[in-house]
Amino acid sequence: MSAYKLSPSLLSCDFTKLGEEVKLLEKQNVPYIHIDVMDGLFVPNISIGIPVVECLRKITDLVLDTHLMIVEPERYIEQFAAAGSDIINFHIEACKDPLSAIDKIHSLGKKAGITIKPKTPVKDIEPYLSAVDLVLVMSVEPGFGGQGLIPETLEKVRQLADIKKNNSLLFELEIDGGVKLDNLERVKAAGAEVIVAGSAIFKGDTSANIAAFNDMLK
Numbered sequence: 001m002s003a004y005k006l007s008p009s010l011l012s013c014d015f016t017k018l019g020e021e022v023k024l025l026e027k028q029n030v031p032y033i034h035i036d037v038m039d040g041l042f043v044p045n046i047s048i049g050i051p052v053v054e055c056l057r058k059i060t061d062l063v064l065d066t067h068l069m070i071v072e073p074e075r076y077i078e079q080f081a082a083a084g085s086d087i088i089n090f091h092i093e094a095c096k097d098p099l100s101a102i103d104k105i106h107s108l109g110k111k112a113g114i115t116i117k118p119k120t121p122v123k124d125i126e127p128y129l130s131a132v133d134l135v136l137v138m139s140v141e142p143g144f145g146g147q148g149l150i151p152e153t154l155e156k157v158r159q160l161a162d163i164k165k166n167n168s169l170l171f172e173l174e175i176d177g178g179v180k181l182d183n184l185e186r187v188k189a190a191g192a193e194v195i196v197a198g199s200a201i202f203k204g205d206t207s208a209n210i211a212a213f214n215d216m217l218k
Helices: 015-027 050-059 073-083 098-107 153-166 184-190 206-216
Strands: 005-008 032-038 063-069 087-091 111-116 134-138 172-176 194-197
Touching (some): 005 206, 015 050, 015 206, 032 050, 050 063, 063 073, 063 111, 073 087, 098 111
Parallel strands (some): 005 194, 032 063, 134 172, 172 194
């Protein structure tokens, strides 16, 4: 089994065919679906929310990797857990009490993730690394799909990979933003384990794009 997991970002899919897109992901044995939740406040865009997660849960058993790009994410942890999220991932920059949020997610039987934006230093999340199940490094400024990967963010991935190894920590290391086939090797070399890709998956032939990613993630 590959050490890597592909988490296609639904932000870039055709929402008129959401059910079909999800079934296609299942056929391609994709393990995670990345769900970007934006509130127009923490990031300058509005996307999808709890009703879409509920609908997805009804049609798939794939892991719902829910990325909360919202202010005070702790307000909605219970609702996203009830909707069917498997991973609830919040931004360190948006949360007043990260440890409390992590504990709440775990108390609801879900995995907890923590995210940093491109300009946020790794040291800001170090106190929480032993408590979370997933760490996400944003490799673009969050808010919009189709951006180019910021090369400097790969250093954060390397730092986190080293911290994980040196301290025998168990979190999965995820990257999101601008990941494409032409930079995937650099992303892997930095230490990323869960690869979020949106436009690189859903623009064009989705099946062929997933197959190309999977070939490189073997």
